Amino acid sequence: MEELLKFAPRPTGAGEMFQLLRDGQPRTRADLAAITGQARSTIAARIDLLMSAGLIAPAGEASSTGGRPPATFAFRPGARVVLAVDLGATHAHLAVTDLASNVLAELETPLAIADGPDAVLSWVTEHGDKLLETAGRRRHELVSVGVGLPGPVEHSTGRPINPPIMPAWDDVDVPGILRRHFGTAVLVDNDVNIMALGEHRTAWPEVTDMLFVKVATGIGSGIIADGELRRGAQGAAGDIGHIAVPHAPDVQCRCGNVGCLEAVASGQAVATALRAAGLDAATSADVVALVRSGDLVASRALRQAGRDLGSVLAACVSLLNPSLIVIGGIIADAGEHLIAGIREVVYQRSLPLATQHLRIVTSQARARAGVLGASAMAIDHVLSPAAIDALIT
Amino acid sequence: MEELLKFAPRPTGAGEMFQLLRDGQPRTRADLAAITGQARSTIAARIDLLMSAGLIAPAGEASSTGGRPPATFAFRPGARVVLAVDLGATHAHLAVTDLASNVLAELETPLAIADGPDAVLSWVTEHGDKLLETAGRRRHELVSVGVGLPGPVEHSTGRPINPPIMPAWDDVDVPGILRRHFGTAVLVDNDVNIMALGEHRTAWPEVTDMLFVKVATGIGSGIIADGELRRGAQGAAGDIGHIAVPHAPDVQCRCGNVGCLEAVASGQAVATALRAAGLDAATSADVVALVRSGDLVASRALRQAGRDLGSVLAACVSLLNPSLIVIGGIIADAGEHLIAGIREVVYQRSLPLATQHLRIVTSQARARAGVLGASAMAIDHVLSPAAIDALIT
């Protein structure tokens, strides 16, 4: 049966051949013909199509093997642009990127999500247009928009569902509103999910199973399994902030339970603990500043937060068996104390099989993880085989 | 090279049209044309192909709407058979099923996995052949074999990796050995994973995100996310037995840590606790028997085990956001005490968004979950669009 597989007939359209080039590496026509199994003439025709759409461009000549050197072709990320929108509880981060998520122009500013969808989204459309201009691109070059929101989102419809910190946004048709203005596809997801996506695509594209953990005022995570973001039944997957921490003190959490991870290890929780110890710490940023200034009490508190986080992440490791955990969010900027605490507990509490190939690292995308993820989500939608085929006809 | 595989199985579409019929429902040519958007003549050609391969058969006429009544066609599950093999620590369960996982012949018997791969696998080949004969099928009708093993398995290669209870099986090429005998594709996975698959396919096919939990001598789980089994980076996902239980007593676990779920809530752990209370309980089966006989101490112990399980499952719910948790394994046969304890804690400890659509139920496939899953895994491989296209050419 399997043997017959190799006789299976004809492959691929132009859109699928294009997927091979998305990694940015230049390839010759012969390369593509060998990989796809198609005739050289067919490949040549597809190259012409993709070139005339501007999606690929000649990338110089490869080295000769004795005769005429072959011409190579590579993905041309600058062909179009997308708008990436990362909305947090109190800030907004906009970026215009090319199709390889290179940031062409960006804008970061305080903005309260609680102002409601009308105010926030009209701010987005206004500054989205301006940013496009700053990047020197025209509206017709914009092919899609990706948005991250600080709450649970049903990804298929793009509507927030019962978002605790932005109640006015419940069930708002965010894609519809933005599409009316920009005239393109609009993809929406949870902010932690898009951070996970951003980190995955830009820093760890070859990893298939990873967990991205955002530690800031709250705590959340995004799950990549088998190479893709997993959102769960209602889009609420990764919500680890309210998992009970084993052996934690019975601290009251805003969710009503006691001993939640967020109540003992979030930036807010650490700040509260430091105030109780007589230090001046109101916000997560204050905690980071204290630790960076070398304050021992703050460092010790952060390491303990790491241990508490670690005891929850150990459970996540057992359940998901990722090969990578990435720690992001503002608290991750406070140095190695947090991650040291995490490692301490995770490697002790998990089985060897799950930890032998497990790395635990800090975010590389840092504050840009959100927009990079929003960009990646928008790009994915637009560079799918079907979308490419539609574009070039 | 691997990329090539991504392209080779890009078929003409007969295999893909066949996927529509896999649900067993009869459809007319017009139905299929409407669904796929292809011309009726094209559909007719594909029907002919699939008919001549025996994969589908006429299923009578649909009711007329005024003119000639259309003929309907339906998947013919009896066209081929697969062998399903569920190997536990101390027992073996074999089944020959048709392509809809209907059991045609089965065999369940004690067998020690610790006897090693040579002894066990030759037992499997011998009795596999006999079972095929019992079912009245010939060797050439067998198209694939699915195997479940009680330990971590790298699914892509089918090799066990560091299996704690079957060390002699480490890195053994199980698919290779069985393929040499049966001459078909052989798929291998962890036993809990195939139970999850079996339960999912036979009882909850429409659920996209669920968690199957096996509670027996040990505790393990299988994850279905976005409709498919997720195995993690090394195939060890779902290994919840060694997650720390919050507020649990510091019971020593065989893994070296203390307070593991398996050490406080497994059949073995409950039996140990009951012995300490003066009851006669050596195995998980004894625990089930005691509870069924109405023993109050045993019932209370099981309910507490449910609570402990629940506190771990609450974390899993927060992380994965499933819409269903299925409890299987022998302990699940002891009635509602266990599941009552689970519900008690899960619904209290998880956020409303995650629990509002969450059901927690006992397994419907029961003892057959394993072979049904092995069967489903084998069938999936053989009824994929690419495999069908290869078959009918």
Added chain:
DNA sequence: CACCTTTTGACGACGGTCAATCATAAGTTG
């Protein structure tokens, strides 16, 4: 029974892909 509706199978047309061929371009090797 004649007429209508709908399905079905057969046929020819169309378009995409392939394999082969040739002339030409653009390098390397001696």
Added chain:
DNA sequence: CAACTTATGATTGACCGTCGTCAAAAGGTG
């Protein structure tokens, strides 16, 4: 520089899958 090697573009006929049409078949309706 000449000979050789390899890549490219253009062209061709053949093949295969798909589509649309049309007449025949099969049943309902009056």
